[in-house]
């Protein structure tokens with residue numbers, strides 16, 4: 001076991017193992033309670049005014065709340081894989097006065113970055129504690145898999161965990177029930193569609209990137225692997241350690257390479273899935289028909305716009321100008337405007353698809369526009385403060401661009 | 410900088426229609442006490458998996474104007490409004506009283522309202538006249554439980570409603586049924602994208618063209634303007650084929666209100682209006698029900714209501730009815746209410762709030778007439794009535810006993826005769842030179858949550874099919890002038906895939922009432 005690291009020695013680029021000092025927080029936390037300790041310390045010491053966390057209702061239900069109450073933060077500990085919410089959407093001018101900290105999956109962190117670019121919030125005042133993410137599940141599907149695959153009553157579930165590629169449910173009688181995620185996904189259960197081709201697994205765009213990959217077997221669930229990404233990350237972690245809320249230490253080389261290896265495998269799987277899902281539709285007529293058919297059941301509720309964390313236009317925007325069905329023929333103009341407008345900023349978070357009452361595979365539709373654009377401009381939205389390609393005023397702003405003309409499919 | 414707004418999050422339901430979708434309501438209360446409401450998706454909700462239609466998303470507008478209590482046009486304290494109501498009820502001849510609640514109130518409020526009405530030997534009117542036109546033996550079939558999940562498992566789904574506009578959160582279940590291999594048969598003038606087969610039939614033709622089986626689900630709805638012949642034909646079709654029925658309803662607690670009201674001789678709205686107009690009803694008490702928005706002829710309703718001695722309105726929303734009311738008892742917004750609703754599936758759902766303000770007002774009124782009912786007892790009675798121990802997303806009402814009562818048809822309060830009125834549709838002046846032909850058409854309303862709740866919708870156009878548009882020489886982007894009985898409306902139109910001879914509207918046109926009417930397009 002290596003030495004504990006002192007707060008002052010923490011710097012950008014550090015890769016550490018950390019855990020909450022309090023036994024209570026450790027037992028509540030998903031993997032040592034480090035994230036909860038960081039959030040609680042930030043509040044307690046006044047580094048931030050509020051934190052945005054999930055308020056648990058049940059194993060399958062939680063909603064985001066802003067709080068200044070440390071107790072509420074402690075109660076939010078644990079990973080909720082069946083709560084596919086995007087927290088960035090809640091950061092708005094009316095909620096963002098003061099300094100705020102939040103836990104963030106890669107899609108949350110990416111949306112934060114895009115929202116900052118659109119002046120919805122300030123980067124300086126927002127502390128992002130990133131969580132690695134292998135994916136989330138829609139609670140409706142979780143119930144279905146419990147009933148049909150696990151043959152368990154959802155009311156009997158006491159907890160859930162992802163261990164070595166298996167989704168494990170713990171029942172109130174103390175038993176464990178595990179099924180490989182691959183088997184679930186073969187039945188169209190398991191992770192949300194968008195998570196299966198998500199392009200970021202470790203939120204290197206956050207201030208801290210925390211997860212259990214790389215944690216040695218004997219410390220599993222007891223500590224979290226944390227990478228310090230920014231000066232704000234340094235500030236957060238130093239603050240936590242010096243306030244006595246957590247301890248950190250240097251991992252060995254094996255841990256670091258194990259983390260990188262798992263990340264590479266996960267990204268490879270996502271890439272493979274992405275290639276399958278977004279096989280180009282070469283024929284223009286077929287392409288039109290594909291979009292027309294997928295959108296034919298749209299009931300024009302506007303939920304896809306309301307929920308999108310990177311769409312910051314408000315009520316009167318380019319797409320809503322064509323919201324009236326009276327303006328549409330064969331295919332809604334509202335959607336066409338949105339597909340184009342979001343093609344450089346869609347982060348594939350899956351929120352639109354989650355809330356669509358007509359079950360339209362919306363994220364696939366948005367990403368079908370976005371993937372080629374983002375590939376052409378070598379721009380992965382939400383990963384840096386680079387100006388979105390469509391906003392770039394000078395060609396140099398898009399210097400990553402590799403010629404070759406438009407490849408949009 | 411500290412943010413001093415207080416945020417309350419309610420795990421609530423949408424009052425838009427009888428599906429009662431789950432959602433979160435975020436109420437941000439400013440330091441001055443002003444509450445701003447926003448809607449959030451509650452993905453764990455069993456009914457809708459967090460998905461909402463445009464009405465659900467527009468709930469902040471629905472909740473925008475909180476109500477204040479009033480007596481004779483003056484703002485008053487709640488207690489003063491209750492006292493004035495007691496006085497009005499005391500002085501009114503018992504025979505001339507009417508109590509009206511369509512199903513926007515909780516079961517517990519509905520119970521208290523029934524108790525109050527009972528103090529005068531009266532039943533609560535729900536406006537569902539269809540009950541009185543059908544044999545009592547059929548009533549149980551209208552209130553049978555059926556979960557939306559069962560629709561997904563059907564081999565055939567017969568849709569007598571338009572899920573796209575009327576009950577939008579039904580659509581995903583139908584789409585899933587289709588994905589599972591079900592045949593989707595749609596009955597109505599609009600050609601629905603989900604349809605494998607589409608029919609536009611009269612009730613008498615259902616048995617001739619539709620062949621459901623035991624694995625089929627028939628989805629229809631009942632509402633204040635239901636055609637009894639149509640409902641009867643659907644239920645008979647179900648009976649003969651052994652198929653299941655899902656009968657939807659327009660208000661969040663229509664099902665609860667219907668079951669808690671023992672009255673099987675419900676009056677139609679027209680009959681109620683007639684009663685008011687003729688002076689038979691002199692005091693009307695409306696509970697969370699906008700009589701004006703619902704009645705077929707708004708102007709006639711305003712005229713009739715002005716003849717009342719007392720109009721008592723207990724409501725959480727501001728509307729024209731409150732302005733006409735002699736007494737307004739302000740209730741809390743729906744999401745703040747403690748209590749339950751029974752949705753169209755038969756699920757007893759909690760609303761999610763903790764206020765009993767509105768219930769307490771009704772209970773004080775009942776107490777003034779010698780009837781006691783506290784909230785806990787009301788709640789217990791509701792659970793007993795529905796055969797449940799608690800409310801919840803998996804709490805389905807115990808199946809009703811098959812009705813062994815008399816099978817003869819009750820004499821209806823009034824007979825609904827669809828298609829009697831006619832209106833002419835004149836087109837914009839520029840088109841008049843093209844033709845002098847006259848085309849007959851039926852005006853059909855998509856009775857959406859927006860219409861039932863009188864909330865403005867983006868869809869401010871009428872729909873015609875391309876053939877009719879061409880025959881009428883209409884030009885894209887223009888408007889169509891529709892005239893009926895001396896009234897004219899100039900409105901945008903849209904080309905839609907609908908049957909020839911139909912004009913569809915998803916907003917109430919100021920030229921006719923709710924029931925579909927035969928219209929005549931005339932081009933001068």
Ligand SMILES: Cc1cc2nc3c(=O)[nH]c(=O)nc-3n(C[C@H](O)[C@H](O)[C@H](O)COP(=O)(O)OP(=O)(O)OC[C@H]3O[C@@H](n4cnc5c(N)ncnc54)[C@H](O)[C@@H]3O)c2cc1C
Nearest residue numbers: 029030031032033034035036078080132133134211212213
């Ligand atoms: C959905 C999800 C998937 C994950 N997948 C992986 C993975 O594949 N590999 C890996 O190495 N690590 C993954 N993690 C991270 C890991 O589970 C731990 O969260 C991390 O190691 C920190 O542990 P902790 O004990 O310090 O966190 P805790 O102290 O338990 O704090 C967790 C924080 O996360 C927040 N949170 C919980 N659920 C969500 C959610 N759905 N969305 C947003 N915030 C949430 C809580 O409010 C809390 O603040 C995942 C986390 C989540 C939430």
Ligand code: SF4
Nearest residue numbers: 106107133135195198
């Ligand atoms: S989209 Fe990516 S980051 Fe977001 S929940 Fe899914 S896998 Fe995690």
Ligand code: SF4
Nearest residue numbers: 308346347349350352
């Ligand atoms: S369009 Fe959909 S997938 Fe893309 S960012 Fe918006 S909500 Fe997420």
Ligand code: SF4
Nearest residue numbers: 298299301302304356
């Ligand atoms: S959420 Fe779905 S139904 Fe609603 S507007 Fe978007 S695509 Fe259409």
Ligand code: SF4
Nearest residue numbers: 423425426430462465
């Ligand atoms: S109006 Fe009906 S379908 Fe729409 S959200 Fe409300 S309850 Fe659901």
